[in-house]
Amino acid sequence: MPIQWSEQYEVGDPRTDSQHRNLFDYANQIEQLIEQARAGRLDRQAVEHLFVFLDAYVNTHFAYEELCMALRGCKVAQKNKEAHNKFLEFWTEFNRQHTPQSISTAALENLHATLAGWLTQHICKVDVALRSTV
Template structure:
């Protein structure tokens, strides 16, 4: 079931909110990719596009968001950085173990679960602290 963006996820910074919306889009695409993969096999080009997006996302979005929190003296800045570091470690390990040409459905389901949890837990509990600053 797709996870829809709504205002509860908004942090009040247009760039950050736009980046978050993009992540929602890709997490939902991953869900579709998995469903289609069960029926017809995985679209390897779509998997590769997803890996490219996620790699760019964690490296650019996390840095930008951490900068925003630091500049605004956000009390959640340290907790945010720690959560980002933990997710980066997960992503780097996932990337080390899998590549777009050979990753299977089970691994993609694990990735989807991690990303869906990130959307609903991290953004709503930590990132929204930017609203107050």
């Protein structure tokens, strides 16, 4: 089931909100990749594009968001950085174990579940603290 963006996820910083919406879109694309994999017709080029996006995202978005929180004196800045580091550890290990050419349906399901949980939990419990600083 697609993860729907809603106002509850908005943090009040247009760039951060745009980046979060983009991540929601990619999480939903993983669902499509899972269906393709189950049908035996996985688009490996789309998986490669996903990996490239996630690599860039965890580096650029996390850095930007951490900077925003630090500059605005956000009370959860350290908690946010720790959560980002934990996700980076997951992504690094996932990347070590899987490639776009060899990824399994189960690995895509794991990635989707992790990302969906991250989106709904991290944004709603940590990132929204930016609202009070905007």
